[in-house]
Amino acid sequence: MKPVKVLTLSALVGSALVMGACGNNNADNGAGGNGEEGQDAQLQGQISIDGSSTVYPIAEAVAEEFMLEQPDVKVTVGLSGTGGGFEKFIAGETQMSNASRPIKDEEAQGLKDAGIDYTELQLAYDGLSVVVNKENEWVDQLTIDELKKLWLDNGKTKKWSDIREGWPAEEIKFYSPGTDSGTFDYFDEVILDGGQIDKSATLSEDDNVLVQGVTGDKNSIGYFGYAYYLENKDNLKVVPIVNGEGKAVTPDAETIKSGEYEPLSRPLYTYVSNSAVKEDEAVKAYTQFTLENAAALAEDVGYVALPEEEYTKQLETIEGLK
Template sequence: MKKMKWLLLTLALVVLSSVLVACGDDSSDAESTDELSGSVAVDGSGTVYPLMARIAEEYMLTEGEGVSVEVARSGTSAGFKKFLEEDGTDFNDASRQIKTEEQQTADELGIEVKELKVALDGLTFVIHPDNDWATELTEEQVINIFKADSDINNWSDINPEWPDEKINTYGPNENHGTYEFFYESILEEADLKSDVDLQQDYSTLVTLVNQDENAIGFFGFGYYVNNQDQLGAVHVDFGDGPVEPSLDTISEDGAYAPFTRPVFTYLNLNHAEEKAQVLDYAIYLMENVNTFAGETGFAPLPEEEVQTEVDFLKGLTE
């Protein structure tokens, strides 16, 4: 009888120990799979905004349900001002590279900045959908339409058979990297005509061009793609015949190369090291950027370029 009691007691202790071990394992698993929380602040380029907003939306739906990724679009230059300050934004989207003076500000503040190239964009010149005469222009003609010292003011100055009407020009203002790319890289810093209508909001530019039969404006390819029911796109002849801006032609060594540019987001590495959700989002961003580039109007990057950045970011977790 005593032997039986001893066996029962031993069996009970074994069962109790198993339960405690199992409970301990559950606790460990729960701690290791704790959901990330907090926020990620992104600002900057209006051109890059559609891509970054789409990735942020997907991240919050599928990967970081406890993280709020807030994407704004104040423009590249205005965004850098918010990025390069104490407790600034975590990312700044940019349709140009960081300037020397901006990098100097980062250095002075002790902000370690990581440039992440995210896609390729084609500068697109848009016209009214009823404009059936200026659908093909040479690179020189496009430039001279906007240059202050050119003789092109009316459509008929390009071709006497075209309307003898003043060309009304539109584009993004100085807050935008697209303006800076156009001014610095395309116009080579030549003065613009004084009456170019420069706007902060891209949707305003779409409306202005759509309502003006003699309009021509410029912005990133994505805004044309998303509004092509309201706009026409100029096919540009760079010397070998007119080229339509498209995901197939937008490339750094392709047919639309002279008007192609890389676009970026800049990561505050200090924040990435301090806030787990910022680094997690950065890794997700680069792992998925090519997936969403095409649907938002950007040409994807070579996979090896993307993988290099993913490897760098994952290295920060080690």
Template sequence: MKSFKRFLLLTIVASLAVFAAACGNSNNGSSDGTSAEGGEELEGSVVIDGSGTVFPFMSVMAEKYMTEAQEGVSVEVSRAGTSAGFKKFLVEDGTDFNNASRQIKDEEKAQADELGMEVKEMKVALDGLTIVINKENDWAKELTEQEIIDIFLAEGNKKKWSDVRSDFPDEEIKTYGPNENHGTYEFFWENILEEKDLAEGTNLQQEYSTLVDLVSKDKNAIGFFGYGYYESNKDKLTAVKVDFGNGPVEPSLDTIAEDGEYANFTRPVFTYLNVGLAKEKPQVLDYAIYTMQNAQKVASETGFAPLTDEEIQKSVEELEGLK
């Protein structure tokens, strides 16, 4: 009887040990089942705003984090636009992160300095500015880089499609794009149009979904936004193949690279971290580290070209150094 009782006691202890180990190894971490904080359960919130272009990437990232890593943390992602987002970020008690489809400007850096705020730039993926047309448009599927610039420039004076090429229809061109709140607009205006005036009557919108809808319903429309929005609306729009001088190039995850065939229209996209808040709130730093650890996977899932292993490793190490 004593032997049986001893056996029963050992069995119970062993079972409890197995149960505890199983609980300790539950999926409370990143995609490999370990959290950035080494398995610690966190609570609280993470507040993110900014770029509409980066929004799909960060929305998926937030969902993965809340279901795979830290169920006790609430991650809120909004999309006011890059510039509007920086206004919410660069204030006392501002957002934890600001997504951006352009780099922070000097005047925004100066604002941060005035506030005594340390800001960390986190490059998360690569995006390709994509020129889109209506599905019924069968004449402008391939355009040169200069033709695109002339269409969107006021001084290009391309008011009808026949002004671009004589064999194009004698119909008025309708130009569309995101408004000035968006980094995509700023990238296009600053880097491609070289800060010259847009064509008169260009229809600029706050919401990318509205742009998709407008172009999809206008046979003579041509617009621009990030590749991810085209990727998720291929059934409604056609992406223009752009000839940069060596033949037409279709935007894709393979061609969108800083030294790739689509390089002229390729840009990095970012999120910016308030370092002070990251040091005060463990969940904010944990989310930042998780984002970089999973950036390549989420980029590919949401229409972005992923960063290199070396870039990811460097960024993670820098974030780890903030602990």
């Protein structure tokens, strides 16, 4: 899904971004070189990235801006889901892997077995958003227990009246990210508790399918990353979630960053091959460019930036891989 603002990011970020990118793309000294020769140097190569559809809007924005500065570097970004991305990362098909959850033990072991050392980088915060059809007038908020009651399979067809007294006796239609999605994994961890999702749910790695499903049926419910809700907010109704303090909270930049929107707030990640950073100047420059501009680009596509010092620490880590 392509954010509508991506193509105007240069104007928004300004000349500081451009100068930062040029300064970091130094073919002789590596990204971050300070010499005038290095600032004018152009890189060449191909960078392949895959993974989370939730992280995709940020990754796509970064790729487009980077290729404006380095037109001889081709960056491709796929969205096969967090799990699918890690499979390609382990197979050596990509240099970076986007994820909407931390890497699993078995995935880390797969990388170890393949001889691939990696670095985990946080890009932004997301608030997993629960949405219903715009014509749904009865769902005003949901507790965690009601979310469990909704989504956990009980072998029966569920109606809204089964969830709360007074709600209509209409069958609920469920739309969920697919099982390769880090968003599914996160929802499974905090809501399903490892249980079986309702067997009637439509699962898809493509968030567009989920949006279309919820917008097309009055009795539907779904969930996905905050950016996809923002892009479709005129056609969807986001549901406030009751947090641990008993307060019904709607996801927005402030509640996600503060952690008030819990337990559905989470960080978003990218994982980069250490050897690719060390051996390929284009990968190193791209990784640094990502961290230098993630705050502005993430907020432009609907996510919440980390504190500036977190990006600085991670830049130092990448620089230390030389």
